[in-house]
Amino acid sequence: AQSVTQPDIHITVSEGASLELRCNYSYGATxxxxxxxxxxxxxxxxxxxxxxxxxxxxxxxxFEAEFKRSQSSFNLRKPSVHWSDAAEYFCAVxxxxxxxxIFGAGTRLFVKA
Amino acid sequence: GAGVSQSPSNKVTEKGKDVELRxxxxxxxxxxYWYRQRLxxxxxxxxxxxxxxxxxxxxxxxxxxxxxxxxxSVSTLTIQRTQQEDSAVYxxxxxxxxxxxxxxxxGSGTQLSVx
Numbered sequence: 001a002q003s004v005t006q007p008d009i010h011i012t013v014s015e016g017a018s019l020e021l022r023c024n025y026s027y028g029a030t031x032x033x034x035x036x037x038x039x040x041x042x043x044x045x046x047x048x049x050x051x052x053x054x055x056x057x058x059x060x061x062x063f064e065a066e067f068k069r070s071q072s073s074f075n076l077r078k079p080s081v082h083w084s085d086a087a088e089y090f091c092a093v094x095x096x097x098x099x100x101x102i103f104g105a106g107t108r109l110f111v112k113a
Numbered sequence: 114g115a116g117v118s119q120s121p122s123n124k125v126t127e128k129g130k131d132v133e134l135r136x137x138x139x140x141x142x143x144x145x146y147w148y149r150q151r152l153x154x155x156x157x158x159x160x161x162x163x164x165x166x167x168x169x170x171x172x173x174x175x176x177x178x179x180x181x182x183x184x185x186s187v188s189t190l191t192i193q194r195t196q197q198e199d200s201a202v203y204x205x206x207x208x209x210x211x212x213x214x215x216x217x218x219x220g221s222g223t224q225l226s227v228x
Contacts, residue, residue, distance in 0.1 A: 001171075006155075032215060044156075044204070044219040051215070090156060092217075099144060099210050100169060101217060105155035 002027040002093045004104035012110040013081050021076040021107050023091030032094035033074040034101070035065055039087040047089075050074065061085070086111045115139075117220035119205050125226045126195055134190040134223045138207030145182055146208075146217065147190050149174075151201045159203075162188065163210065195227045 003026045013019050025031060035047040048059025055067040065076045074091060088108050094101040118137040126132050138145050147159040158172035162182040173179070177195075182188040192199055202224050206217040 034216065036217075043221050044206075044217075046216045049216060094215065099163070099208065099215060100158075100161050101146065101208075102158055103148070103156035 002031055002095055002100075002102050004091050004093050004102055006089075006091055006104035006107050008107045009105070010108040010110065012112060014112050015083050016080050019076075019078045019081045019085070019109070021089050021091075021109070023074045023076065023104060024072050025074065025091075025093045026072065027093055027095065029096060030069065032096060032099070032101075033065075033067060034092040034094065035059065035063070035074075035076050036090045036092060036103075037061075037087050038090065038106075044090070047076070081109075081111055083111045083113070085109060117205055117207050117218050119203075119220035119223050121223060122221060123224045123226075125228065127228055128197060129194055131191065131193045132195055132225065134192075134203050134205075134225070136188045136190070136205030136207075136220060138186070138188070138205070139209075139218055141185075142207035142209050142218070143185050144208040144210045145185075145188050146206045147180055147188070148204045148206065149201045150204060150222070156204065159190070192225075195225075197227050200225055200227045 005024045033050040036044045050067045088106045090106045091104040120135045143164045145162040148156040160180045161169040177193045180190045202222040204222045205220045208217045
């Protein structure tokens with residue numbers, strides 16, 4: 001069975017600064033990898049996903065993530081954070097057989113002016 | 114409908130009562146999930162339905178929890194003899210199970226409060 005670890009419970013960055021949210025997974029093969037965002041009072045929205053091919057994937061709102069097989073990681077990055085990016089970010093892993101998707105505990109992003 | 118619909122949006126119940134939560138997935142989506150999100154916590158996997166296969170119930174926390182799905186349509190999550198620790202948002206998601214475009218579409222959730 002797959003599992004996901006997001007080591008940082010919360011992160012605070014200044015507006016305009018760069019951001020990296022960490023995600024490590026455990027799975028026997030190359031999994032499907034996702035990042036979802038949950039903004040206050042809103043539902044979960046897909047930011048980006050990786051299935052195969054180019055290990056650097058681009059998503060919405062200027063986010064990108066890089067799949068590193070050797071590190072079992074799928075870290076989320078953004079070069080310049082906006083105040084509206086303050087939200088909860090969830091990394092998720094889907095198995096390539098049945099597509100069962102498991103989420104990490106989430107990282108809450110705070111953005112300071 | 115256009116999205117995943119969950120009802121009720123809010124449910125307040127007394128400890129020991131049974132509750133039933135409903136999820137209408139997106140038409141044509143073969144996969145359906147239930148997750149639980151306690152206040153300030155992540156998404157806890159509960160159960161996964163995929164077509165006519167036996168559901169994956171590995172996340173159900175106790176035998177007080179059960180879920181059913183009729184074909185590839187509506188699902189209900191039932192919690193019997195509710196406890197205060199059951200208070201949480203219960204999220205339903207569906208997906209097309211498409212190898213080329215897989216992603217989960219979430220409902221707005223049911224906020225369950227057990228007094």
